[in-house]
Amino acid sequence: MRVHRRPMRGPWKRALASVGLVGLLLGSAACGGGSEDGNGDAEAGAVSEAVEAGDPVEGGSITVGLEAETNSWMPHEGTFNQPGLNVAYAIYDPLMQRSADGEVRPYLAESLEPNEDLTEWTLTLRPDVTFHDGTPLNAEALKTIFDTYLKGTGSRLAAQLAQVTSLDVVDDLTVVYKLAETNAAFPDLLVGASGWPFSPTAAAAAGPDAGANPVGTGPFTFVSWQRDSRLVVEKNANYWQEGKPYLDEIVFRPIPDEDTRLASLQSGDIDVMQSLRQSTVIRARDLEGVNNFEHLGSNSGGLTLNTSRAPFDDIRVRQALVHAVDQEALIEVLGGSGVTPPQTQFWSPDSAWYSEKVAESYPAYDLEKAQELYDDYVNDPERSDGKPVGTPLSFMFQCPPDPSLNELSQLYQALWQALGAQVELQATEQAAWIQDMLARDYDTGCTRVGADRDPYLVFDDAFTDGPLNMTAFQSPEIDEQLEILRTTTEVDARKAAVEEIGLILNENVPNAFSGGTLTVLATKEAIRNLDGWTFPDDTEGNGANASTAMWGHVWRVE
Amino acid sequence: MYVLRRLPSLIATLLAVSILTFLMTSLLPGDPALQILGAENATPEAIAAVRAELSLDDPLPVRYLHWIGDALTGDFGRSYRTNEPVSQAIVERLPVTAEIGLLAIVIALAIAIPVGMLSAYRAGTRTDKVISSTSFGLLAVPNFMVAILLILIFAVWLGVLPATGWVNFTDNPVQNLRSALLPALSLAIAEMAVYTRLLRTDMIATLQQDFVTMARVKGVSNRRILFRHALRPSSFSLLTVAGVQVGAIIGGSVVIETLFAVPGVGRLLLEAVLVRDLLMVQGVALVIAVSYVVVNFTVDILYSYLDPRISHGRSAARV
Numbered sequence: 094m095r096v097h098r099r100p101m102r103g104p105w106k107r108a109l110a111s112v113g114l115v116g117l118l119l120g121s122a123a124c125g126g127g128s129e130d131g132n133g134d135a136e137a138g139a140v141s142e143a144v145e146a147g148d149p150v151e152g153g154s155i156t157v158g159l160e161a162e163t164n165s166w167m168p169h170e171g172t173f174n175q176p177g178l179n180v181a182y183a184i185y186d187p188l189m190q191r192s193a194d195g196e197v198r199p200y201l202a203e204s205l206e207p208n209e210d211l212t213e214w215t216l217t218l219r220p221d222v223t224f225h226d227g228t229p230l231n232a233e234a235l236k237t238i239f240d241t242y243l244k245g246t247g248s249r250l251a252a253q254l255a256q257v258t259s260l261d262v263v264d265d266l267t268v269v270y271k272l273a274e275t276n277a278a279f280p281d282l283l284v285g286a287s288g289w290p291f292s293p294t295a296a297a298a299a300g301p302d303a304g305a306n307p308v309g310t311g312p313f314t315f316v317s318w319q320r321d322s323r324l325v326v327e328k329n330a331n332y333w334q335e336g337k338p339y340l341d342e343i344v345f346r347p348i349p350d351e352d353t354r355l356a357s358l359q360s361g362d363i364d365v366m367q368s369l370r371q372s373t374v375i376r377a378r379d380l381e382g383v384n385n386f387e388h389l390g391s392n393s394g395g396l397t398l399n400t401s402r403a404p405f406d407d408i409r410v411r412q413a414l415v416h417a418v419d420q421e422a423l424i425e426v427l428g429g430s431g432v433t434p435p436q437t438q439f440w441s442p443d444s445a446w447y448s449e450k451v452a453e454s455y456p457a458y459d460l461e462k463a464q465e466l467y468d469d470y471v472n473d474p475e476r477s478d479g480k481p482v483g484t485p486l487s488f489m490f491q492c493p494p495d496p497s498l499n500e501l502s503q504l505y506q507a508l509w510q511a512l513g514a515q516v517e518l519q520a521t522e523q524a525a526w527i528q529d530m531l532a533r534d535y536d537t538g539c540t541r542v543g544a545d546r547d548p549y550l551v552f553d554d555a556f557t558d559g560p561l562n563m564t565a566f567q568s569p570e571i572d573e574q575l576e577i578l579r580t581t582t583e584v585d586a587r588k589a590a591v592e593e594i595g596l597i598l599n600e601n602v603p604n605a606f607s608g609g610t611l612t613v614l615a616t617k618e619a620i621r622n623l624d625g626w627t628f629p630d631d632t633e634g635n636g637a638n639a640s641t642a643m644w645g646h647v648w649r650v651e
Numbered sequence: 652m653y654v655l656r657r658l659p660s661l662i663a664t665l666l667a668v669s670i671l672t673f674l675m676t677s678l679l680p681g682d683p684a685l686q687i688l689g690a691e692n693a694t695p696e697a698i699a700a701v702r703a704e705l706s707l708d709d710p711l712p713v714r715y716l717h718w719i720g721d722a723l724t725g726d727f728g729r730s731y732r733t734n735e736p737v738s739q740a741i742v743e744r745l746p747v748t749a750e751i752g753l754l755a756i757v758i759a760l761a762i763a764i765p766v767g768m769l770s771a772y773r774a775g776t777r778t779d780k781v782i783s784s785t786s787f788g789l790l791a792v793p794n795f796m797v798a799i800l801l802i803l804i805f806a807v808w809l810g811v812l813p814a815t816g817w818v819n820f821t822d823n824p825v826q827n828l829r830s831a832l833l834p835a836l837s838l839a840i841a842e843m844a845v846y847t848r849l850l851r852t853d854m855i856a857t858l859q860q861d862f863v864t865m866a867r868v869k870g871v872s873n874r875r876i877l878f879r880h881a882l883r884p885s886s887f888s889l890l891t892v893a894g895v896q897v898g899a900i901i902g903g904s905v906v907i908e909t910l911f912a913v914p915g916v917g918r919l920l921l922e923a924v925l926v927r928d929l930l931m932v933q934g935v936a937l938v939i940a941v942s943y944v945v946v947n948f949t950v951d952i953l954y955s956y957l958d959p960r961i962s963h964g965r966s967a968a969r970v
Contacts, residue, residue, distance in 0.1 A: 158815075162922070164733045172689065252692040301734050320733070320740070321922070322817050322914040348815050348912040352799055357814040357912075360806040524681030524927050531690055560693055 146622040153649040154342035155620060158354045158363040160370075162321050162347040165304030167296070168286035169248040175367060175612065175640045180345050183326050183644040185289035185309035188216065189280050190643075193633040195445025196584070197280040197547070200628060201230075201290070201310060203266075205283070211275045211580065216283075218266040222333045224292035225314040232262040237293040250287050253550075277582045281547035312338035312645025321347060332645070334629060339648035358383065358615060364649070365616045365623075367640045371429030371608075377615040378432075386614040386623050389434070389441035390639040394427060394607040395542035396505075401533050401565035403478035404486055408601060409470040414537075415456045415605040416463035417508050424608035426500045436606035438595045439543040439551060446548050446588065451595030456602060460511070467512045487515035491529065491538035494520035498539060501607065505539075530563040542604050545639055548591045549578035556594075556603075566603035612640035619651045653955050661948050668940040669722070673715050676932045683707065683927040687731045705731070718933065727934035732926055737934035740919060745938065747817060748908070748915035750827075752900045754835035756893065759842035763889075767850030768877050771885075774855050783851075786844040794903050798837040798910045805833060815912040834911045838903050842896055849892055853885040860884075883957060890957070894950035898943050 163177035164170070166184065173181055186201035199205055203217045222230040239260040243250050256276060261269045272279060282288065295308035307315050310333065313326035324345045328338055346363060348354040351373045358366040359380060368374060369390070377385050396415075404410040420435040427433070437455035440446040472482055492502045499520065506516040521529065521538075529535045540563070544551050554561040556571050570593075577590040598604065614623055614637050624636035626646035634643060684701040685693050702708050706717070721728065727737035770782040806814035812833055818826035857863065858881055866876050904917030916935055923931035 170734065247687075249689045249692060251697075252689075301729070304734055319743075319817075319819070319914055320735070321918055322912070346816060346912060349918075350910045350912070353802055353815050353910050353912065356799075356802045356807050357816070360802075360810060360814040362806070362814050362816060522680060523925065524686060527690060528680075528682055528685055531685070531693060554691065559691075561691055 155364040156344040157365040158348045166307035167304040178641040183313040184311045188288035189283040191635045214270040228292045228294045278547035278549035338645040386637040389443040391543045393436040393609045396605040397540040409466045411602045413466035419458045433608045436609040448592040454599040488536040489517045491521045493523040564603035672936045728930040730931045732928040744916045755838035758839040763846030767847040770851040771854035789844040817913045857881045857885040894947045
């Protein structure tokens, strides 16, 4: 977690920051990447003094500007990215949450205990917790939610819950999740939408409109929602965590445009602004009277190589292409120079799973080596694409149409053409591009790599038989490490397995990276404790992780 | 009657519009079933099941007939993505876009009419030249640029209007107007320039006609000549273009509503297109297209009011 607090500045400085908006619009800042613009402390990984939260203050209302709207608030219907998670953690409580040191611990649940072989997980609820509509949160409620909704037809959670064969009621406050096989990463599922209890009575009453009328156990109760405009929640007076929440009301407003969201924070229309855009993070650091709660998420920009297709089935080609890429230049094109460190693995340096050893093993920018590997393949009579010796590689690079991604594509093209390859660029609309990747009907292209989830879930999706293995890369060595991740809860053993997988991946490079994603919640100084949330037993939480806050712990001074 | 005579062509246009809307959205690349399921759940069986449920594998003409049949009864189906009835989404959002669009036209006309008349009356003078070059300048500036500048000036620097957001009229009429003002102004600026140029040209022609000279000879005041005698015969092009420009305003609303975070149909359409929410896209596009056709049909009717000769089947002298 990084907290940036800007020193006080004159009004002219603020005006200049605003003019930056126009500059960006005209394309100048966008092209220049907004790098060394006199912004002295904007180096990657900069940490400035923490903001003193002080003592909690009761009352007040805040408005939060989010980067997007969410389609539905029912956990099994919604697509919960960072904006959606922010709202969800106001209305719902997760059964489990992640602590500052990356451990998954009970939050709404009182405990979660596995059996010997990690196939049965017994979850105990806290007594006397009720949903906002008065329905008690008990074992029966969890079972109804699980059977009727989470496992129901059309549930978006179907794939991740496929491993749970049943949820059985033990007594009024105890249930058992029975898994088809051992899974040490199971608790991580209950951090996300599968672990957000919602009132089964309210859901049944609302029918198809339940997604617009969420009823949870969270610190705030839902008041109203006008799609694409505002969602209002108010203090839950009967909240199970004594003394919380502090705020009386939160208004969440989706403001999709980065420039106008930032302008809204400047003009005071909103008190908090969420962003994943590097150029916005840079500009937010320059605002007067704004604290920036930054976090390097583990979801980074990257490259996907289709290893089921020649020539990318040959390790020399993949290594050559990655050695030929200057990641710093990619980051500059994406506007992240000065704030976004190069990414070397699936985990950001802010993640508990990050490994220094893996970082060192990432293929360095080395044109000579790249050329050597490239020539070796091209001049190999046995080359996998069956073309005559000496024929240059020719392939297509796909990326969604977006100004900065277009520039990124052109940079890749230039770097690889320098090796002698013929690279055709194609801007493929997001929806169609995802479809191509799922069908493995592509050569190479840009994509997002990694997620802030348990490594077993991330790597199992990415490098086994499932539909999400878009690079088609598999290896017995990875399977071996996955087996360790699946069968042990022992943290050091798991970290070692994650490190091992990282090393294998950096050797084989089915993916490469184009810079991490620095996320921010930029807030007015009056907003406090955005990153200071704790578990009910006072264990420190994982802060404003990837631009999401636990709103029940936030207060405002003034 | 004139209206009745025009009706068949209106119906034919609407039919063509509905077919085109349906075809274009159905032919977009990207499988809606994949979007509904989410990548991690998209096994081939699950995709097949969803496609069957939504009848996506039926031949296009069959799907069109089903869709248009339901649409005629006001049932556009439910959004794949949000589970919200499409008709309800449109009913909630159309007023927002309509309010901003109307306000934009009103602002544009309120400024363009006097300015255009002044420019024509003073044709060739320095006043006329300043107005003309300003108009051209404004025409050249894209609306998203105007929007950002307006936000900087009125919200960030002066702090008199909100930068983004929307307040419903029923919740607070004053705040509603405040939230509509900057989006409307962003759309109005280019329109204003077009209207000014058009009115100037037409009015210069009108001012050279005999009846104006006659009025001058009779000693009628300039103001009365301009407003009572010259404005009405000079407003045909203005009216035509105002009708046609409704299309530009609707198109602009996609950008403007996103910039100002306003919940109108433009933003609804954009988000639906991005995630292949076909029923939503088709419903919204149809309603937009129909509104456009109806507006221009109304403009046609207005001609006959401005110039009664039209409804009698004779072409107007100006044509």
